[in-house]
Amino acid sequence: MIKCTECQSTNLEYLPDVDGQSWVRHYYEQTQDGKWKLVAKGDRATSKDLNGEDDVSLIAARDIFYNDSMSFFYCRDCTSELDGRHL
Numbered sequence: 045m046i047k048c049t050e051c052q053s054t055n056l057e058y059l060p061d062v063d064g065q066s067w068v069r070h071y072y073e074q075t076q077d078g079k080w081k082l083v084a085k086g087d088r089a090t091s092k093d094l095n096g097e098d099d100v101s102l103i104a105a106r107d108i109f110y111n112d113s114m115s116f117f118y119c120r121d122c123t124s125e126l127d128g129r130h131l
Contacts, residue, residue: 046105046117046131053121058108060115067111068100087111 047054060068067087072080086100089110100107108115108128115128 048117048119048122048124048129049126050124051119051122054122056126057120058115059118060108060112062116063114065114069096073104103111 045054046056048056060066069086070082070083070084073083075081082101084099084101085097087096087110088098088100089106090104090105091098112128115131117126117128117131118124119126
């Protein structure tokens, strides 16, 4: 579990595309009822087939650190911005 280095909170946001070089490809797909559903695809650290098409709507910390050498987090409790290299 990743914690804020300032307040020790786990109420964090991971921002995979803050530097414009995201490993997560996200788009909206129209459903049968005419609404739009978010789809997130990318490589997972645990995938056997690293083709960038894994569902990454739920990921583990190892997926972040495996794919993102410049990870960026935001603490929703104390508003700190955290660089993944220092976690």
